[in-house]
Amino acid sequence: MISTRQLRYFVEIAESGSFSAAAERLYIAQSALSRQIKELETQLETLLFERTARQPRLTAAGQAFLPRARTLMADLEKAERLAREVGQGVRGSLRLNHSSTVPLSGQLLARLSGYLKDNPGVTMDIAQQSSEAQLEALAEGRLEIGLLRLPVLRQHEGICVQPLLQEPLLLAVAEDHPLARETSVRLAQLRNEPFISIPHRQRGGLSYLSAELCMGAGFFPRAARVVSRKTTQLQLIQAGFGVALLPRCMQEIAPASLRFVPLADEGCTSTVALAYRRDAGPLVEQFVDHLRPRD
Numbered sequence: 001m002i003s004t005r006q007l008r009y010f011v012e013i014a015e016s017g018s019f020s021a022a023a024e025r026l027y028i029a030q031s032a033l034s035r036q037i038k039e040l041e042t043q044l045e046t047l048l049f050e051r052t053a054r055q056p057r058l059t060a061a062g063q064a065f066l067p068r069a070r071t072l073m074a075d076l077e078k079a080e081r082l083a084r085e086v087g088q089g090v091r092g093s094l095r096l097n098h099s100s101t102v103p104l105s106g107q108l109l110a111r112l113s114g115y116l117k118d119n120p121g122v123t124m125d126i127a128q129q130s131s132e133a134q135l136e137a138l139a140e141g142r143l144e145i146g147l148l149r150l151p152v153l154r155q156h157e158g159i160c161v162q163p164l165l166q167e168p169l170l171l172a173v174a175e176d177h178p179l180a181r182e183t184s185v186r187l188a189q190l191r192n193e194p195f196i197s198i199p200h201r202q203r204g205g206l207s208y209l210s211a212e213l214c215m216g217a218g219f220f221p222r223a224a225r226v227v228s229r230k231t232t233q234l235q236l237i238q239a240g241f242g243v244a245l246l247p248r249c250m251q252e253i254a255p256a257s258l259r260f261v262p263l264a265d266e267g268c269t270s271t272v273a274l275a276y277r278r279d280a281g282p283l284v285e286q287f288v289d290h291l292r293p294r295d
Helices: 006-018 019-026 031-045 058-085 104-118 131-139 203-215 233-238 248-253 280-293
Strands: 093-098 121-128 147-148 159-173 243-249 261-262 267-279
Touching: 006 019, 006 031, 006 058, 006 280, 019 031, 058 248, 093 131, 093 261, 104 248, 104 280, 131 147, 131 159, 131 267, 147 203, 147 280, 159 203, 159 248, 203 243, 233 243, 243 248, 248 261, 267 280
Parallel strands: 093 121, 093 147
Antiparallel strands: 147 267, 159 243, 159 261, 159 267
């Protein structure tokens, strides 16, 4: 089997023009260099150099072998560099999913953009998925990174859920809604309002948090005639079907006619979390380290 050492030695002799010059550049004894070339020629069953008194000359076989040897060395260097970069977490592909209430905008988009700018060897495949489904995909190895809204109701072994950022919740209403002109509202004022997002018994996330806050104010949110847990809820609010408690970041993707009113109650905040496998490897670790908040 031809070794990478033999290929490197052969190319060095051909390019430097002599065994002595090649040995000097390779920092090895000329006898060791000659021995390796002799073994290479034995394996190939042909001479690569004509040994002359002045300098070795490539045989026809050596001339044919040289460009391919150079290509092999270049390919090996590329393979080494690729393996090193993947192992260091600076090259590869990441699958990232986010819930509908975690739009890739504002501060979050800036962090993603900064990561990709700093890591040109990384590509990302991004899709939208519910928080609970993201955790299942992570547990099954079909996903590397999840961006979701807390709380999550089901825990999965080996999955880390790390709070990433917190933001206030606002009341989202149509522009002609009576509360649209208020400077702030209390949750108790929403007792008779139809909510277009009602929690699912097996899912956490924003709708679950909204219901918890409303129950803390003494009522369970009344369901509108049309409900949704996706970004379509923005269109439903605009059409006057009902109201919703939404994180501030949703303002950035909402129709201009929607009105967002601050909540006067304490504790009306929502947390975005980063989810990933604990054994995910250096590429994910590098991404998580870039996105997590700095102290």
